[in-house]
Amino acid sequence: MVAELPAAILRSALEIGEDYAGRRKTLGLTAEQVADRADITRETLRKLEHGDPTVSFHVVLRVACALGLLETVTEALDPLNTDLGRARAGLINRQRVR
Numbered sequence: 353m354v355a356e357l358p359a360a361i362l363r364s365a366l367e368i369g370e371d372y373a374g375r376r377k378t379l380g381l382t383a384e385q386v387a388d389r390a391d392i393t394r395e396t397l398r399k400l401e402h403g404d405p406t407v408s409f410h411v412v413l414r415v416a417c418a419l420g421l422l423e424t425v426t427e428a429l430d431p432l433n434t435d436l437g438r439a440r441a442g443l444i445n446r447q448r449v450r
Contacts, residue, residue: 367403372416
């Protein structure tokens with residue numbers, strides 16, 4: 353299945369994994385500590401940090417939370433944080449909850 357994914361997806365998975373590993377290291381956390389905080393196995397964290405695109409979405413979010421990045425990820429994807437998203441806010445079926 354991984355071979356069927358577009359190159360852009362594989363590159364992004366690798367970059368995101370490297371970014372997660374870099375964040376963990378700059379925080380001075382071991383892989384074991386992050387895995388424990390995220391309630392995942394060390395092997396699953398290793399897969400994420402090495403860019404395995406088959407890692408489950410909930411794992412990406414759990415690790416983001418363990419690294420203090422969950423709000424940053426959520427904010428980055430919020431369409432209401434862009435000019436276009438605010439201009440077309442009527443197309444979005446939710447209101448900002450802050």
